[in-house]
Amino acid sequence: MAFCKNCGNNIPDGATFCSHCGTPVYDTTSQAQTQQHQYGTQQNNFLNSDDVTAEFDPMDIKENKVMAVLAYIGLLVLVPIFAAKDSKYARFHATQGLNITVLSVAQAIIYYILATIISIIFRGSIIFGVGGVLLTILGFINTILSIAFIVLAIYGIVNAVQGKCKKLPIIGKFDILGKFVK
Helix, strand or coil, X not given: CEECCCCCCEEXXXXXXXXXXXXXXXXXXXHHHHHHXXXXXXXXXXXXXXXXXXXXXXXXXXXXXXXXXXXXXXXXXXHHHHHCCCCHHHHHHHHHHHHHHHHHHHHHHHHHHHHHHHHHHCHXXXXXXXXXXXXXXXXXXXXXXXXXXXXXXXXXXXHHHCCCCECCXXXXXXXXXXXXXX
């Protein structure tokens, strides 16, 4: 039996309004479950990117897991690109790893260029002035992006170890490798 949150009177099961004061009755359990389900669905939509594992030869996957893992460790992405040219599985993960590597290098270059420009423009106010605030904000953004790239690399490594071919969220749809190497 439920009680009205406004007047405290008993509310019969299934009632939508309190018979005494007219306050709407909400089932907080179903509301919480609905919100949790909506959040879970959004999270799953983000993480459940295209899974194309069925298109790959199981033997190729088994033989090239190490190459696939190397693809997500910075410049080691070059190892599967050149050493496992014939492996469709290693090439898939090399493409994903190259996306992370190229974007993280671009991020670092942009960060250092912007930090240098801010330092030059706000030379006298780097410690306590506008320049210091801008450099702090820029550093924070740089840190967040770096963490995001590390998370994406870990996600890719987990997929590679599990023998899955799932594109990375957000950046997985780009094929930088395919544009240069046929």
